[in-house]
Amino acid sequence: MARYTTRAAEERVRSRVRRPARAAAAVTAVAAGLVLVLGAPAPAASGHGGGGDTPRVTRAALDPALVAGRGATVDFAEQEAENASTDGTVIGPDRTAYTLPSEASGRAAVRLEPGRYVEFTLPRAADALTVRYSIPDAPEGGGITAPLDVSVDGRHRATMTLTSRYSWLYNQYPFSNDPRGDLLHPDWWITECGCVPAATTPAPAIDKPFRPSHFYDEQRLLLGRRYTAGDTVRLTMPRNSTAAWTVIDLLDTQLVGAPHVERHAVNVLAFGADPTGRRDAGDAFDRAVTHARKRHLEVYLPPGTYQVNRHIVVDDVTIVGAGSWYTIVKGHQVTLDTPASDGSVHTGVGFYGKDAADGGSHDVHLSGFAVEGDVRERVDTDQVNAIGGALGDSTIDGLYLHHTKVGMWFDGPMAGLRVTRTVIADQIADGVNFHTGVTGSSVSDTFVRNTGDDGLAMWSEKSADARNVFAHNTVQSPVLANGIALYGGTDNTVTGNLVADPVREGSAIQVGSRFGAEPFGGHLRITDNTTVRSGPFELNWKIGLGALWFYALERDIDADIEVTGDHFLDNTYNAVMLVSDFPVKDKYAIRGVRFKDIRVDGTGTSVLSARSAGSASFENVDARNVGAVGIDNCGSFNFPASGSEFAVNDLGGNDGGGTTGPWLASWELPNTITCDDRPPVVPPPAPAPW
Template sequence: MYTSTVRSVRRMPTIGAVVALVAGMLTAVAPAAHAAGSGAVLPFTSVEAESATTTGTRIGPDYTQGTLASEASGRQAVRLTTGQRVEFTVPRASNAVNIAYSVPDGQSGSLDVYVNGTKLARTLPVTSAYSYIDTGWIPGSRTHHFFDDARMLLGQNVQPGDTVAFVATGTQVTVDVADFEQVPAAATQPAGSVSVVAKGADPTGAGDSTQAFRDAIAAAQGGTVWIPPGDYRITSSLSGVQNVTLQGAGSWYSVVHTSRFIDQSSSAGNVRIKDFAVIGEVTERVDSDPDNFVNGSLGPNSSVSGMWIQHMKCGMWLMGDNDNLVVENNRILDTTADGINLNGTAKGVVVRNNFLRNQGDDALAMWSLHSPDTDSSFENNTISQPNLANGIAIYGGTDLSVKHNLVSDTNALGSGIAISNQKFLDPFSPLSGTITVDGNTLVRTGAMNPNWNHPMGALRVDSYDSAIDATVNITDTTINDSPYSAFEFVSGGGQGHPVRNVDVTGATVRNTGTVVVQAEAQGAATFKNVTATQVGAAGVYNCPYPANSGSFALTDAGGNSGWNSTWSDCSTWPQPGQGNPDPDPNRNLAKGRPATATGSQDVYTPGKAVDGDASSYWESTDNAFPQSWTVDLGSSYAVRRLVLKLPPSSAWGARTQTVTVLGSTDGSSYATVVGAQGYRFDPVTGNTTTVSLPDGTDLRYLRLTVGANSGWPAGQFSEVEAYLTN
């Protein structure tokens, strides 16, 4: 099911589900989202540990596969040794906290918890049991899934500005992020419902409650099964679940402990699952096991809402009839594989307003095996830290939508969003109709693919096994801090299939590590109103794979800016920011950038002023003022300070040059930024002078026009440095 092509993009569906389908051995299984903005409306507020007060060590940022910081939110975290602390300032009224953390493999311990300096009686256990996953059968994978989540009710209300601190005891703990939440009181039993406790379930977790749940479901047909506050242990999966509501008192109160909750191949539907937690004991990924919250079908017109799903292989692996299913307002954490996968046949399914963190495969996926997923959507979901694959992936299907989602921090083998014809198995239904990708925000997404030895973009369109002939409309996209490229068009299987009918309209790209468009397939796309700033290497990388397989045409429909340069050498891959995937605000933006001039003398060429060597220099044509020197910074920047240098040798006597500073965003129309002024260069002060630029100055092309030089009849600079900081 995995193509071993060297350049293949890895997307590994759960093998157990595939084997069951192929062999016919599947056992009996498995408030509206806000309209505007990207991501889910969440009941908690997250605070990054690296922004908290700590006696520990901040790690990262790091984008290197297999490192702890690369899997952290924001690619940074705080490492605590025993006795060290991290103290968070509470951002909202709260009575509960959940933290994402990591401890060394094979270890466990606890965190002491302090509220406003007072130690709580309870501690927060931490363990590596659910971390350090190895999937050696997946080419390019390494040990991954380093983080886990642990939660606790504080037993008191805290207010904004209060402090909650965690102190490591017994083991090293790396704290990534803390989620602060005001958990409402437990709900009460609905009238007429059947309580699982009345059927013999043990709310202490000591006894096996499996049969009690089955009996309650049978007794409540057409009604509600009530799961009171407590911890319930189920030792085998439930099946025959249809025409019933399973309801708890809230996901912090009613907790079911099982690694297989519902496992069924079909259902009459009308199932409502809501307001409790299902927490598993899955400590590795075994793809032949249906270790999922829901495996198979809930049947038509069903819903899942208000759930906390953790420590499963997959949250939901959905096959069979799930028409018109609504999955909303759930948390799916720490799965060793997918969060939710619509594995063919889905019609009218809506997955919205969910929070997913730390998935070991695609967080959200539609895979059109056997028959197409149709008229289904992923909307307003927040996805953080999928550590082996994509944030959201669409593999085939008809008339599908990915709208208003927020995806951050993908790793290793994944993009933020992938629109793909990678089939894995037959029969597969390629993309058709209209695929709508609208209003999504991607932050630090895209990753270095170890099988390709170069990266995948934040948003990838991939004709992996067949041409893309569907209409793909990508609109109103925001891509921030991609470590590599923003948009990628590729035939990842290496067969040279075309990518066609793609329209990209309305995108804002900020601080992308390499290029805005990474085109590696034949085909075409139209771009309109796509603006980019702080582009690391060039606007476009357009190099077909395989070589000579056909060109990719980029049609400029107007309104594009900040990415009109092209990477010129297809024999090399551009490096992030020419070496920095997260550009330093103190970086010299001009160093190494292409420079030109109206004239130069002999070997004193324009590039000498940006080569990082203050002893070499540019010198213009003699006796021909004014003379101009220009550098292309590669993208528009809010430059605030220039440092102009001449060689520091005392042989260079003091002189004054009259310089006008001009700027342009397109390389053709220049405006004066700083009018003509005399700048003194004196060997006593290192032959260096500083020019401050006014606020509000955005430029890509920096031009210095020299009108006079008191020491030589030509313009001269040994270094021109440009900075974002004053």
């Protein structure tokens, strides 16, 4: 158990730097020859990946019927490359960290060599598409560009220029763009070697690049005309490509329609904004905002690309674009001559409310545009987020946020924010973070993919986040940390979300007393969510997590917590884990969590892994395809003769099980010690209708 001790030390370090978990981007990666480091391709696919002429639409790589009513309502159709027609090679499925398949949606993708293609059949009318892909890094980091040919029914032809400048990270937190770099923290715990280097113990030799990750990026393309269901979209890697390979993960297609026009508003073009993106439009935006506030009018951003290389400070103003496909606010990352008072060493494009200490901003309404950043490294003190500051009594709707550090990072106290119908992709850190005293606010119908830290988070540092709701969002493929994370807080709700494919050092949903958070108080409701392909392997502890992970590191977790109506599908290890860190195992407990009306379809190991003192009750929890003993009960590892320090209360209706019999058997109750750190893993079958 020494590994718990060293993990705690690293946690304290990371807690100090997480305050800026306003993360920044990191780019870099691997040359063509390093693909074998990432995992050799699976056996070559035949002429078909399984798609044929019948399009197979998925949600988080699942049959949509399995997640009906859960996750974000989006206006695009998702199709996985491994289900499409291809003469390429299917890679995966694989859930091993630091591999290309592990970060792919559904844990599989298609690798193309020069001249190879993958072809999708449109399930419905579309005039726009998004490709999620990976190409190699430059040998010394920094990324490359490479072409991808796009054709629709062999007629419409376009060439996308793919890039790896915003992907490929290496090394230890907060990561590096240098694939050949030495350890960033030679005194930190190194999971791969199981040792703690010290001054008298030189750091072990490590293979380079060390811990490559964050492989994928996405790019959008307007097709210029409407195509109908049944038309085919072929993505081909040109024979003369500058890349050694191209991996296609998925294709999203949608019907965007015409741009939105706002006639009775202050048009930024009238104040000198350049819609070609050649000249900086920041000052023109400021003038338009000032004029609009005086006249009590909205600000309109017509179709175009606007270069903005700093924060646009907003207060008591509405800014409306022509739609996120048509209005793009794009900026360069700028190095500051001297660090800002908040520690930032860079600035970049973003819309920011005033600091809470200065009263914050109110009545801000942002809708219908994209923010494209240029963040290529993670600098935790940098304020290079797409949306930031304090925005009370405000709304954010229909944005597309891409290549910034965090999509939205809010520093409270603030109240009354509503985030809706927004897409957040390819962030270096979090998707959305409610930080410090954010209250009465919500995120709903928002789609988050490929974050470098938590997808959606409430972090009650210094002051409790309270009465907030994360409802009906989709979070896919967080590379590091969790899909949804709750660090302390009071009377918060997580409901109706779909969370898929967390990769490492986190899970689908985490309830954690960590990072200096205030305690959990009042009630916490985790209801009607679906997780899939979660419960990953924890590289630090070398054990499997739960798709739902309770973690008592700095305090007890003993609020009024109910987990009801949730579905945990295709869990790599456990469906639920409750754990306290080993150095505090006799100090902190997790008590009184209530589970009701739960479905567990497939676990590599157990339904419940209890590694803490405390208790939980279970009612109408149905499980099937359980790979090991239903309850892995270690308690707090004192193993007293009286049984585990963790008690399970059976309230009835708990049915089903797996290879070892009923998941909740009478002999396990209330606190039989069934502790097995590393039971054999039985990969579950694919989820199916209940």
